[in-house]
Amino acid sequence: VVDATRVLAGPYATQLLGDAGAQICKIEPLTGDGTRVWGPPFVSGNEEDTRTATYFFAANRNKMSLALNLKHADGIKIAQELVSNADVFVHNYLPSQVRSFGIDYETLSAVNPRLVYCEITGWGSTGPRQNEPGYDMIAAAVGGLMHITGDPTGSPTKPGVALTDLATGLHAHGAILTALLSREQTGLGNIIIVGQGCKIECSLFETQLAMLANIGANALMSGDPGKRMGTTHPSIAPYQAFSAKDGFLVIAATTNPQFSTLSSALGHSEWIEDDRFQTNEMRVINRAALIDRIEEVLKTKSVAEWCLRFQRDRTATNMFSFGPINSVVDAFHDQQAIARNMVTTLEDPIFGEISLCGKPVKYSQSPLPEHSDKQSNTRSKQCNSDMDSKTKQSPTQDQSSSTNTCRINTGIEASRQVFQESEHFQKFTGSEYTNKDGDTKTQQSRSLPCLPSSSCTRPSQELSKGIFPPPLLGQHTRFILSHWLGYDDTKISYLIDNGVVRQHRVNCSRRLFDTEQMQIAVNTNNLSDLFWISQVTTVANGFICCTIIPVTVKDK
Numbered sequence: 275v276v277d278a279t280r281v282l283a284g285p286y287a288t289q290l291l292g293d294a295g296a297q298i299c300k301i302e303p304l305t306g307d308g309t310r311v312w313g314p315p316f317v318s319g320n321e322e323d324t325r326t327a328t329y330f331f332a333a334n335r336n337k338m339s340l341a342l343n344l345k346h347a348d349g350i351k352i353a354q355e356l357v358s359n360a361d362v363f364v365h366n367y368l369p370s371q372v373r374s375f376g377i378d379y380e381t382l383s384a385v386n387p388r389l390v391y392c393e394i395t396g397w398g399s400t401g402p403r404q405n406e407p408g409y410d411m412i413a414a415a416v417g418g419l420m421h422i423t424g425d426p427t428g429s430p431t432k433p434g435v436a437l438t439d440l441a442t443g444l445h446a447h448g449a450i451l452t453a454l455l456s457r458e459q460t461g462l463g464n465i466i467i468v469g470q471g472c473k474i475e476c477s478l479f480e481t482q483l484a485m486l487a488n489i490g491a492n493a494l495m496s497g498d499p500g501k502r503m504g505t506t507h508p509s510i511a512p513y514q515a516f517s518a519k520d521g522f523l524v525i526a527a528t529t530n531p532q533f534s535t536l537s538s539a540l541g542h543s544e545w546i547e548d549d550r551f552q553t554n555e556m557r558v559i560n561r562a563a564l565i566d567r568i569e570e571v572l573k574t575k576s577v578a579e580w581c582l583r584f585q586r587d588r589t590a591t592n593m594f595s596f597g598p599i600n601s602v603v604d605a606f607h608d609q610q611a612i613a614r615n616m617v618t619t620l621e622d623p624i625f626g627e628i629s630l631c632g633k634p635v636k637y638s639q640s641p642l643p644e645h646s647d648k649q650s651n652t653r654s655k656q657c658n659s660d661m662d663s664k665t666k667q668s669p670t671q672d673q674s675s676s677t678n679t680c681r682i683n684t685g686i687e688a689s690r691q692v693f694q695e696s697e698h699f700q701k702f703t704g705s706e707y708t709n710k711d712g713d714t715k716t717q718q719s720r721s722l723p724c725l726p727s728s729s730c731t732r733p734s735q736e737l738s739k740g741i742f743p744p745p746l747l748g749q750h751t752r753f754i755l756s757h758w759l760g761y762d763d764t765k766i767s768y769l770i771d772n773g774v775v776r777q778h779r780v781n782c783s784r785r786l787f788d789t790e791q792m793q794i795a796v797n798t799n800n801l802s803d804l805f806w807i808s809q810v811t812t813v814a815n816g817f818i819c820c821t822i823i824p825v826t827v828k829d830k
Contacts, residue, residue, distance in 0.1 A: 275299065276356050277337065278344075278365040278377065280307045282410070282436055283478065284394045285333035286443030288364055291450065292336030293633050293741070299356060299754060300337040303344070304776045306747040307334070319624035321780050324746055333443075334744035335630060340755075341748030341776035348774045350376040355759050358385050362450055366394040368405055379473045389471040390453040392446055398477040408478045410436035417482030422489055422500040430502070442481040449474045511557040512536070515599060516569050521577045522599040525568070531592035533557070539587035540571045606631075622743045624780060630741060748776040 277288040278301040285300075285307070292298040300307075313327035340356075343349040354376065357363050363382060365372060372378045372393075379391045393399065396408015411432050414420050419438065424431030453472050483490065489508075492498040505515040505524065512533075513526045527533040530546070530553065537545040545551050545567070550560040557564055572580060577598045584596045600608060606617050616632040755761040755775065769775045 275362040275364065276301065276353070276360045278353070278363070278367070279394060280366060281309055282333055282439040283442040283476075284364055284366040284446070285309075286440055287392075287394070287446035287450070288337070289333050289335060290443070290447045291362070293635075296362075298337040299360075299750075299758075300334065300339050300745070301342050301344070301353060301356075302339055302747060304341050304748075304773070306341070309333075310747065317625055317628070319622075319746075319780075320626070321624055323779060324624055326744070326746070331628070331630060331744050336742050337745055338750035338754060339745035339748055339778075340751050341778075342751075343774050344375040344377070346772075346774045348769060348772070352755070352759070352769075352775070353377055354382065354385055356754075357382050357389060359758075360386065360389065361454065362390045362392065364392040364394065364446070364450070366408075368395065368407065369393075369399050370405055383471060383473070387470055388457065390450055390457065390474065391471060392450055392474040392476065394442060394446055394476045396477060397479050399475055403479075410439040410478065413438045413478035413482045417479055418486055418490070418493075418500065419482055422502055424502045425504050426502050428502070438478050438482045438485070441485050442476055442478050445481055445484075446474070446476045449476065506561070509558065510554060511561045511564060512568055514565070516565075516572050518572045518577045518580055519575055523572070523577050523580060523596060524599060525594065525596045527594040528554070529592075530554070532594040535588050535592040536584075536594045539584055540568065542567070542571065618741050620741065620743055624746070625743065628743060630743070633741070746778045746780055748778045749780055751775050751777040 275288055275291055275296050275298045277284070277298050279285050279288060280302070288296075288298050288300070307330060309329045309332075310326050312329040315328050316325050317328060317331075318325040342352060344353060357377075363377070365377060367375065367377075369378075379393070382391060383389055395404075396413060397403040397406060411420075414423075414432055414437070415430070417438070420430040420432055423433060453474060457471060486493070489500050492508075493500060507513040510526070510528050513528065515522050515524045525536065527536045533551070533554075534543070534546045537543050545564075549556070551557050551564055575583075581596065581598060584594075588594055598604075605611065611617065614632070614636075616634070617629055618632045619627060619629045622628055751770075752766055755766050755769070756763075761769075766775070766777075770777055
């Protein structure tokens with residue numbers, strides 16, 4: 275995924291793709307994504323030029339950073355070269371800008387017909403506001419959200435977080451996956467032609483209109499313009515925030531049985547017999563009288579006391595919902611957040627210990643392929659099948675030699691998968707290895723880039739969670755240009771000197787694996803023989819450093 279987005283909506287969409295295992299190349303202006311300086315607060319690492327606003331950390335994990343000047347002809351050429359081998363390109367520039375940058379759909383689809391091209395704008399590519407910049411608050415205001423948000427007696431209010439931006443990112447993420455799936459399969463629904471890419475348009479304004487949901491349906495079908503109702507719900511009661519003795523909590527009783535259970539927990543089971551409160555419709559009509567009674571009772575105890583009592587008194591079949599109104603810090607420390615691993619703490623070589631929000635979506639299997647006995651058996655069966663085929667073609671062939679060659683090849687393939695599923699996502703490039711019979715083999719495959727980390731390494735804790743800290747500005751510029759595009763050091767230095775690209779002083783120059791880590795990886799795959807692993811990385815001066823690590827399997 276070539277990601278030319280900035281701020282929040284686009285970066286959030288590509289972060290979700292990165293969370294699921296996609297390789298994200300984030301193209302940034304030489305001055306960086308604007309959110310790098312949207313602070314305070316800021317965090318600084320143990321190297322110079324690492325001060326970064328925490329805002330940037332919210333939507334840029336699992337990415338590499340290429341600092342690129344798209345106003346330079348060579349910068350445009352680099353972007354087009356990257357896109358030529360990409361599956362997805364995402365940007366949030368104005369329609370007029372992408373044409374001047376040479377990254378419009380017509381240009382890039384000619385370079386790569388299979389490209390899924392996603393354009394995120396404020397207002398869409400047509401209409402009177404098509405060339406205006408888009409901001410979350412403006413779209414929320416024009417799109418009706420602020421009109422219905424806030425206290426009934428107060429001014430219009432924006433939500434505490436950029437919901438319109440985030441929802442647009444979610445729409446873009448889903449649309450990209452839909453287009454990729456359709457490209458590879460049947461093309462049903464006339465989305466795109468099989469095997470071809472397409473252009474996707476997402477805008478903040480259109481997303482906001484779609485987000486109005488039931489309030490929007492009311493407006494379209496009854497002419498109701500909507501109104502601000504604080505935390506209350508126009509069609510359900512009780513469904514809002516209440517004051518307790520020491521703070522606030524929210525309660526939702528959406529059915530008659532739930533309201534009956536709530537009434538009993540509050541010590542007023544007679545409420546369910548009151549004609550004014552017997553049905554949800556009557557409770558909505560008589561909302562003021564009901565809310566006054568509930569709040570009068572709630573103010574006699576603390577939030578914690580009520581939560582304990584509600585947890586005890588509600589029944590499994592008539593379970594009304596409730597909860598404290600937490601601060602953001604309290605929300606991340608909530609027992610449910612802890613139980614669902616919604617906080618990930620990483621030990622980053624540059625920033626030290628940092629905490630990021632965990633992944634909100636859980637899979638029964640990891641999005642990235644996991645090594646398992648089942649997969650090992652599959653590889654073994656395929657290997658045996660290949661060996662049997664060769665044996666049938668050459669009956670006199672020494673079966674022992676075939677078996678040994680097959681076992682070595684299986685080991686090499688497994689080791690390549692270890693690398694591919696590690697932080698580097700890089701296969702061998704013409705790596706030579708020698709089998710037990712002394713035959714030299716060459717494993718042909720193309721290089722894939724490392725995933726982002728301040729040093730292109732990650733601890734085992736991070737490995738299991740698949741989360742990598744956001745990159746520094748231009749941290750992976752040399753790596754991307756050399757490994758993806760094949761540029762030599764002279765050419766890269768020329769591009770840096772002429773203001774086409776920028777390389778951060780911190781790059782991918784540190785050691786990839788140590789022997790102990792590699793031994794663990796080998797043992798996990800239950801490999802059957804000795805093999806050698808060649809690891810390749812780029813060091814600061816542009817040279818290639820190869821390290822050979824001996825690995826022991828089954829005491830050999």
